[in-house]
Amino acid sequence: MTVMRAAFIDSTVALLDEDPRTALVLADISASQFAEAGRRHPDRVLNVGIREQLMIGVAGGLALTGLRPIVHTYATFLVDRTYEQIKLDLDHQGVGAVLVSIGASYDGSAEGRTHQSPGDVALIDSLGDGWTVRVPGHPDEVAPLLRHAAPSDDPVYLRLSEQRNAEAYPDADRLRVLRQGGTNAPLVVAVGPTLDAVLPATEAMDVTVAYTHTPRPFDTAGLRALAGTEVVLVEPYLAGTSSAVVSRALADVPHRLLALGVGQTDLRRYGGPADHTRWHGLDAAGLRLSISAFLGSAGR
Amino acid sequence: MHFKSDSSGMTTTLPTDTGPRLPGLIRRLTGDEKHSPSAHSTIDVLQVLYDRVLRVTPDTVDDPERDRFLLSKGHGPAAYYAVLAAHGFIPDAWLDDLAGPHSRLGHHPDRLLVPGVEIGSGSLGHGLGLAVGTALGLRAQGLHTPRVYVLLGDAELDEGSNHEAIVYAGATGLDRLTAIVVDNSSATHGWSGGIASRFTVNGWTADAIDGRDHTALYRALTGHLPRRPHLVVARVESKG
Numbered sequence A: 001m002t003v004m005r006a007a008f009i010d011s012t013v014a015l016l017d018e019d020p021r022t023a024l025v026l027a028d029i030s031a032s033q034f035a036e037a038g039r040r041h042p043d044r045v046l047n048v049g050i051r052e053q054l055m056i057g058v059a060g061g062l063a064l065t066g067l068r069p070i071v072h073t074y075a076t077f078l079v080d081r082t083y084e085q086i087k088l089d090l091d092h093q094g095v096g097a098v099l100v101s102i103g104a105s106y107d108g109s110a111e112g113r114t115h116q117s118p119g120d121v122a123l124i125d126s127l128g129d130g131w132t133v134r135v136p137g138h139p140d141e142v143a144p145l146l147r148h149a150a151p152s153d154d155p156v157y158l159r160l161s162e163q164r165n166a167e168a169y170p171d172a173d174r175l176r177v178l179r180q181g182g183t184n185a186p187l188v189v190a191v192g193p194t195l196d197a198v199l200p201a202t203e204a205m206d207v208t209v210a211y212t213h214t215p216r217p218f219d220t221a222g223l224r225a226l227a228g229t230e231v232v233l234v235e236p237y238l239a240g241t242s243s244a245v246v247s248r249a250l251a252d253v254p255h256r257l258l259a260l261g262v263g264q265t266d267l268r269r270y271g272g273p274a275d276h277t278r279w280h281g282l283d284a285a286g287l288r289l290s291i292s293a294f295l296g297s298a299g300r
Numbered sequence B: 001m002h003f004k005s006d007s008s009g010m011t012t013t014l015p016t017d018t019g020p021r022l023p024g025l026i027r028r029l030t031g032d033e034k035h036s037p038s039a040h041s042t043i044d045v046l047q048v049l050y051d052r053v054l055r056v057t058p059d060t061v062d063d064p065e066r067d068r069f070l071l072s073k074g075h076g077p078a079a080y081y082a083v084l085a086a087h088g089f090i091p092d093a094w095l096d097d098l099a100g101p102h103s104r105l106g107h108h109p110d111r112l113l114v115p116g117v118e119i120g121s122g123s124l125g126h127g128l129g130l131a132v133g134t135a136l137g138l139r140a141q142g143l144h145t146p147r148v149y150v151l152l153g154d155a156e157l158d159e160g161s162n163h164e165a166i167v168y169a170g171a172t173g174l175d176r177l178t179a180i181v182v183d184n185s186s187a188t189h190g191w192s193g194g195i196a197s198r199f200t201v202n203g204w205t206a207d208a209i210d211g212r213d214h215t216a217l218y219r220a221l222t223g224h225l226p227r228r229p230h231l232v233v234a235r236v237e238s239k240g
Helices: A004-018 A032-040 A052-064 A075-080 A083-092 A120-125 A139-149 A192-201 A220-226 A243-249 A273-279 A284-296 B022-030 B043-053 B078-086 B092-097 B127-140 B160-171 B195-200 B214-221
Strands: A022-026 A045-047 A068-074 A098-102 A132-134 A156-159 A176-179 A187-191 A208-212 A230-238 A256-262 B003-005 B011-013 B068-071 B148-153 B177-183 B205-210 B230-235
Touching: A004 A022, A004 A032, A004 A068, A004 A098, A004 A139, A022 A032, A022 A052, A022 B127, A032 A045, A052 A068, A052 A075, A052 A083, A052 B127, A052 B160, A068 A075, A075 A083, A075 A098, A075 A120, A083 B127, A098 A139, A120 A156, A120 A230, A132 A139, A139 A156, A176 A192, A187 A192, A187 A220, A192 A208, A192 A230, A192 A284, A208 A220, A220 A243, A230 A243, A230 A284, A243 A256, A256 A284, B022 B043, B022 B078, B022 B092, B043 B078, B043 B148, B043 B214, B043 B230, B068 B127, B078 B092, B127 B148, B127 B160, B127 B177, B160 B195, B177 B195, B195 B205, B195 B230, B205 B214, B214 B230
Parallel strands: A022 A045, A022 A068, A068 A098, A098 A156, A132 A156, A187 A208, A187 A230, A230 A256, B068 B148, B148 B177, B177 B230, B205 B230
Antiparallel strands: A176 A208, B003 B011
């Protein structure tokens, strides 16, 4: 079964072969998988070693000369560690790059907190509104998202994970309705790989379930069209990351919002990703409890 | 200012001397009658670069074939703005409202606001990484003529990001790159064993010279060799 990381590597190698504007910047992670492409394109496959600040600085410099850098490592090293480089070497210089992370919130559950990045999307949010954030829920969504990012110069964050849904919806850059509730039914928005827990969690509830792999820019027009008075967000990163976006979009409409996602607390526990999903209440049973309580509290 | 075209079609600046104009331009920025231009540690390096070394003019600020100058040490940019004005990159009148509400010139430069400024800087330790990426980007596009110069301060070298870039540029023989460290002995813990050794041990060539001596500066700033990045340590008087 293809995983997101393999889909990213295959697509990036193809882009390096096809488009002389594409450059890849690595900090050792995944370097061996790009070794062959590096022999074909030694000036555009750049492994700086374990130097993440330099990785983003190099990407900024490449972009200043007109290239399109793709930058890749674990989310916590790509975003958390290099936050000021992203802010200044990319954003402040007025240039973009495609940042492609692996590891997500807790793919590295057994590695501990040092390899986890639940706050990456919130950090990107703090940079300004120019960023596109892609959180694919299936490996088949990865290649089209990367190919869409390659020709532009805009800043793009592509957040890959080992968590995945059974079905791919490559066209879900806007809210895509997968289950339609009745008139004014509560809207449950599943972002990326949370969908496969959201669907069973809301089974037999009168709710509309919509999916997207693109939380930024958030499909606020779709949200306004689909939302009744109750909205539930389910995100695979820090809980509440999209609350402000949703609140702004619905500012003139009476509404209640439940924002579910990964908790802020360092659990200091290892175990598998499924354990963390459960501990954060993001498995089907946990979601069902939270969503039922929220909707029940409105007198349903 | 005089221009000629070289074989690449790129207009280059012939040697010129902006020295007599700079004190007046700097005074417009600082409103300071007491301090001579030598109070500005970078003034001589900048003057030699823009008068004699860099292949960039106001007409070629977007030309891919231009030389790049990146001011990493974005602090105290008065000398930089004065040199840019002296060479016609910006109007002299911009110097009269430094950091005002409608000014394009702030206490740290912004590349999107000032023609000829290659990077926005101010937070220390960003320019060398950007310069490495710029040199790599030029190489990947077969642009072998342009050179990338980046100016840092000795205290700026405290930032660890520089050392990531020093090692990588040396290991990969990034010979389109020249780093200039203006050394006014302001690093809190100093550089025991010298600044140049941090670079040369990683494969850079280095010249350590008097940062006020224009002849020595010119020789050092053009003293690079094939297959190795080059360092110029320009020593000036201590901040005091």
